[in-house]
Amino acid sequence: MDRLRVPMQDQERFNNTLPWHELAADVTPSERVFVVHHLGIPQMPPVQDWYLVVDGLVERPLRLGLSDLQGFERREVLAVHECAGSPLRPTVPVRRVANVRWSGVTLASVLRGAGIAAAARYVWATGADGGIYPPTGHPNECYRKDLPLAKALQDEVLLAWEMNGAALDTRHGAPVRLVVPGFYGTNSVKWLTALSLQPDRADGYFTQTLYNDEVVRDGEKVAQPVWATAPNSVIVAPALGAQLPVGRCDIRGWAWGAAPIATVAVSTDGGQRWMPAQLRPRREFGWQGFGASWDATAGAHTLMCRATDAQGVAQPLSGARNEVMRLAVSVG
Numbered sequence: 001m002d003r004l005r006v007p008m009q010d011q012e013r014f015n016n017t018l019p020w021h022e023l024a025a026d027v028t029p030s031e032r033v034f035v036v037h038h039l040g041i042p043q044m045p046p047v048q049d050w051y052l053v054v055d056g057l058v059e060r061p062l063r064l065g066l067s068d069l070q071g072f073e074r075r076e077v078l079a080v081h082e083c084a085g086s087p088l089r090p091t092v093p094v095r096r097v098a099n100v101r102w103s104g105v106t107l108a109s110v111l112r113g114a115g116i117a118a119a120a121r122y123v124w125a126t127g128a129d130g131g132i133y134p135p136t137g138h139p140n141e142c143y144r145k146d147l148p149l150a151k152a153l154q155d156e157v158l159l160a161w162e163m164n165g166a167a168l169d170t171r172h173g174a175p176v177r178l179v180v181p182g183f184y185g186t187n188s189v190k191w192l193t194a195l196s197l198q199p200d201r202a203d204g205y206f207t208q209t210l211y212n213d214e215v216v217r218d219g220e221k222v223a224q225p226v227w228a229t230a231p232n233s234v235i236v237a238p239a240l241g242a243q244l245p246v247g248r249c250d251i252r253g254w255a256w257g258a259a260p261i262a263t264v265a266v267s268t269d270g271g272q273r274w275m276p277a278q279l280r281p282r283r284e285f286g287w288q289g290f291g292a293s294w295d296a297t298a299g300a301h302t303l304m305c306r307a308t309d310a311q312g313v314a315q316p317l318s319g320a321r322n323e324v325m326r327l328a329v330s331v332g
């Protein structure tokens with residue numbers, strides 16, 4: 001089935017990221033949610049002209065407008081939204097993160113509405129945007145990602161048209177985007193125009209070339225798609241570079257990962273000694289608040305936080321996108 005085609009907006013790409021101390025709220029206000037797009041922003045048509053094609057290994061291909069989608073049961077999910085960082089520098093942490101309440105319908109309900117054929121293994125999701133990826137000059141017919149069907153059918157995975165109770169902003173993928181809680185942001189395709197059930201992984205630069213981590217498994221180097229989020233954490237108070245008075249200082253932050261976080265440890269001396277932080281339980285797929293009280297002494301200090309998930313996987317100290325954060329502050 002033919003998907004919707006639109007021109008691109010003639011405008012600068014931008015990736016905006018806030019300093020972490022502006023992420024103090026449990027649910028991140030929409031204007032503080034980072035914006036990332038690789039090819040620019042497409043000129044989406046008026047919402048009544050938008051449609052989504054569902055095809056491939058389905059019993060009945062569908063062409064759905066927004067009002068058709070709204071006929072499925074509504075579902076809301078609170079979820080961490082985390083960018084994996086530059087796909088050209090997969091081990092460099094950026095910690096672009098937010099905690100968002102998304103609303104829409106489950107991807108599963110729409111796929112089941114089309115009838116899932118037995119041979120289907122992956123869901124390919126296509127955005128309306130296309131063009132050059134500036135860092136490498138590679139041309140792209142579209143932005144396309146894929147999900148393993150087993151994940152796609154989890155009921156936290158949404159086709160969303162609302163963010164924090166308001167209609168999605170154009171920059172965040174209006175009118176409808178995919179939201180994949182527990183997977184990195186790159187998988188949450190914005191400006192969605194097509195879903196296709198397929199037996200194999202998707203074609204295209206963003207699934208075949210970029211967003212594949214090299215990992216060693218059983219002594220062999222293999223490519224691992226950038227899907228599930230690894231445990232991670234940020235300190236939101238005090239702020240990076242803060243000048244603090246001597247005495248009691250509350251260290252606060254957020255921890256998250258595909259699996260719930262079980263413990264967070266905090267260091268105030270660059271990782272020589274660690275103390276356990278207090279940690280809130282996970283709510284839905286959201287991040288978990290942690291806090292620790294520190295008796296700050298005069299001098300320069302490096303604050304660090306390290307999350308360990310319920311499966312015992314801890315943030316590495318270095319060399320990974322989720323390596324522990326180091327925050328320099330001075331006291332006195």
Ligand SMILES: Nc1nc2c(c(=O)[nH]1)N[C@H]1C(S)=C(S)[C@@H](COP(=O)(O)O)O[C@H]1N2
Pocket residue numbers: 033034035036037038039040081082083084126127128129143171172173184185186187188189190191
């Ligand atoms: N269509 C489309 N979807 C996309 C992208 C894109 O370039 N095009 N970028 C992805 C990346 S890398 C991230 S981190 C998130 C960012 O979503 P946001 O801008 O709403 O925060 O969108 C993802 N979805």
Ligand SMILES: [Mo]
Pocket residue numbers: 036082083084085185186
């Ligand atoms: Mo990203």
